[in-house]
Amino acid sequence: MSLHIVVDCRMIFMSGIGRYLREVMIRLVRSNDYNFTCLYNQSQLSDLRELEFYSQCKWLLLRSNIFSIAEQFELMYKIPRCDIFWSPQYNVPVFVISRIGCRIVVIHDVYQLYAFHELNIIKKIYVKLMINYAVLKSDAVITDSQFSCDEIQLRTLANQTKINVINCAVDENFAKGFGREIESKCKPYLLIVGNVKPHKNISCVIRAFNNISESIDYDLIVVGKNTGFMTGEENLVTSCSDNSRIQFTGYVSDEELKKIYANAALFIFPSKYEGFGLPVLEAMTFNIPVLCSNIPVLKELFGDSVKYFDPYDVDSLSSAIMNVINSDDGCCESDYSEIIKMYSWDKSAEHHKVLFDSISKHP
16 A cells, blocks of 8 residues: 655745755656645645646645744644655644654755854744754654754754755756857856855855956846845845846746756855755756855765855955856866766655655554
């Protein structure tokens, strides 16, 4: 008899979490090994119908907001009997629900615990309690990298034996149909993909860009949501509003994102803290030259395949950009085929299946 898995899909159209959830779900549903019930919000309905696996799952409406008190009461009485409850974020059901067989939580990173001082007292209490509750009460924890595994062990009460490192990936066909043909009418541009949050360090790139903008004939495009975060940098967008060479696109569709990747001259990933760094892999599928911040997780995952800079040193980034632009190769295509082969959504889905099947057999 197939396992019945209830999965919280209310974040399925968000950037990092959503990409992870969509790609893994597509493959798990295709396998026909499980019966899925997916939680969703009313505002998602029209988009959900476009998902490949929509008709193969049951869908259960939740009306309360994510990370709200009302959410917990609604989860308590709406979650149906299931073998596994799979949460892609730490807002797990708090109340003991006997209808749930096993719990699996995905902790992509613990940035909010790393930057605990940035939160107000209410957010500190919520984050500390909820993340620790999630890792303690779940039967298994999934995270994206060894770095995040170590961070979870360091900053939470998690039992090491519960933590499973399952890398994110990029679809092998992600760039299909979006050849790297720079449009003549389009001014060349540097590209950042990431939500406008403090740890994404977008302000560093803007300062570096402003330092060298008179010496280069490139614009700067920032793709990613820029409002509605627990900690955000909305003022950063406002401060650049008078600079026609810096563009914040906000959230864009997958198709539009691919077009932007395809025509970028240089991709910059300046984060101070990450659990994985999915946009780096996405940029690699378009063979874009990549500059990454010199942080442990990116070195763990991408090794010597990219160039690095100090994310706390604006001059380091300015120099790195100029070095790429002025090198003999300039912003020519790069070959990342070997590194891309290391990260596969098919492999990731298989690891999920192994975990689901093993955990459901535990007494």
